[in-house]
Amino acid sequence: MSLPRLRRRELPDATIARLPQYIRCLSQLENAGLRTVHSADLAAHVGVSGAVVRRDLSYVGSYGTRGVGYPVSELRDSVNRALGLATEHRMVIVGVGHMGRAIAGYTGFAERGLRVVGLFDIDPELIGSKAGNPGSEVLEIMPLADLAAFVHTNDVAIAVVATPASAAQSVADLLVDAGITSILNLSAVHLSVPDTVVVRPVDLATEIQILAVHAAARGRR
Numbered sequence: 001m002s003l004p005r006l007r008r009r010e011l012p013d014a015t016i017a018r019l020p021q022y023i024r025c026l027s028q029l030e031n032a033g034l035r036t037v038h039s040a041d042l043a044a045h046v047g048v049s050g051a052v053v054r055r056d057l058s059y060v061g062s063y064g065t066r067g068v069g070y071p072v073s074e075l076r077d078s079v080n081r082a083l084g085l086a087t088e089h090r091m092v093i094v095g096v097g098h099m100g101r102a103i104a105g106y107t108g109f110a111e112r113g114l115r116v117v118g119l120f121d122i123d124p125e126l127i128g129s130k131a132g133n134p135g136s137e138v139l140e141i142m143p144l145a146d147l148a149a150f151v152h153t154n155d156v157a158i159a160v161v162a163t164p165a166s167a168a169q170s171v172a173d174l175l176v177d178a179g180i181t182s183i184l185n186l187s188a189v190h191l192s193v194p195d196t197v198v199v200r201p202v203d204l205a206t207e208i209q210i211l212a213v214h215a216a217a218r219g220r221r
Contacts, residue, residue: 011059015055015056018046018048018052018056019056019060019079019082019083020083020112021045021046022042022046022053022056022057022075022079023076023079023112025042025045025046026042026072026075026079027076027111029072030072030073030076034072035071035072036069036070036071036072037069037075038050038064038069038070039053039054039057039069039070040053041069042070057070057075057079060078060079060081060082061082062074062075062078062079080113087113088113088114088115089113089114089115089158090115090117090154090157090158091114091115091116091117091156091157091158091159091160092116092117092118092119092147092150092151092156092158093116093119093159094121094144094147094159094160094161094162094171094175095120095121095160095161095162095163095164095167095171096119096120096121096126096131096162097162099162099186100119100121100131100160100162101131103116103160104116104119104131104132104133104139105132105133106133107133107135107136110136115137116132116137116139117139117154117156118139118147118150118151118154118156119131119132119140119142120142120144120146120147120150121141121142121143121144122143122144122167126141127141127142127143128140128141129141144171144174147174147175147178148174148177148178151175151178151179151180152178152179156179156180157179157180157181157182158180158181158182158183158184159175159180159182159183160183160184160186161175161184161185161186161187164187165187165188165189167187168185168187168191169189169192172185172192172199176193176194176197180197181196181197181198182197182198182199182200183197183198183199183200184199184200184202185199185200185202186202186203186204188201188203188204188205188206
């Protein structure tokens with residue numbers, strides 16, 4: 001029986017964040033040769049309770065079998081289809097410094113239905129040079145002025161903003177005008193975008209500071 005594709009409004013944000021973690025865990029289990037998995041095992045990998053796992057997976061129409069668990073391969077495919085990951089999603093990276101270059105070279109996008117198809121920067125010393133993963137795909141860095149035409153021509157919906165903070169909002173404006181609907185923001189500043197555009201902010205410095213607080217607390221125990 002085919003499963004309906006999930007609509008974002010049907011899912012709590014916390015579930016949306018966990019489903020990719022299930023996919024990663026299920027892929028690892030499949031590679032290890034395991035054919036079934038219990039909700040308790042998935043819970044241990046993701047760091048939630050078994051009840052949370054069962055509720056999350058019910059959103060993709062999978063309820064498992066009591067005493068047997070979930071078929072690993074089928075469940076992974078179901079979550080992939082439900083999230084739309086069975087279809088390739090193309091994305092561009094704006095800002096090809098150290099962070100942007102590292103993302104361009106990441107090898108794990110393909111198994112998640114993602115593909116970097118364009119790299120953009122304003123630095124004339126970078127434009128025309130190449131970045132990416134030598135084992136899969138290496139791309140030529142293009143001028144930012146070519147962004148809008150490239151997005152339209154290549155059916156791009158996702159962008160990564162890896163620019164300095166001072167340039168992030170102007171880049172976001174260009175992306176929105178070009179038709180980008182999803183932005184991963186690595187610039188550590190708030191981006192103002194229309195309600196129709198989803199922005200996921202990732203501030204690595206803040207995340208590391210949080211880890212430092214936990215490390216200090218553990219050191220005092």
